[in-house]
Amino acid sequence: MVQWNRKWKMQVNVQNTELVVFNTTPSERKGVRAIEVDGLQIIQRPTAKFLGVVYDSGLTFDGHTDFVLEKAQKLLNMMRALGGTTWAWRPEGIKKVYTACARPVIENKSAAWMPWICRSRLDRLERLNLKAARTTTIFPI
Structure with a gap:
């Protein structure tokens, strides 16, 4: 990597660089701890966020689905506040x-991560979606 960077006259910003070893076998992910670029170490991390998607070393997207569920739940709570008991939209x-x-x-970049998540996480996303549908009271679910 260092040779390629020198050849193409590129510099690596070590403060903004993360090392994640992607492999579905946990024992093979433990082999690399850090790499050194121009005397500075880039330490291995279990997850990295790239273009709004949280990638984990096993490519299970568990961290990303947790992030999406938490953010969508906050928005759902806001929707519930809009539909109050004494007044409502x-x-x-x-x-x-x-x-x-x-x-x-929920759907942001879902083509990249949704096919790879486990069934239980997909069910959690679906339950959140159904809660939102009930909150709108348009769909009697």
């Missing part, structure tokens, strides 16, 4: 908030 308005705010969080 109309269901159409709450559905627009869901469509504009919560759904993009």
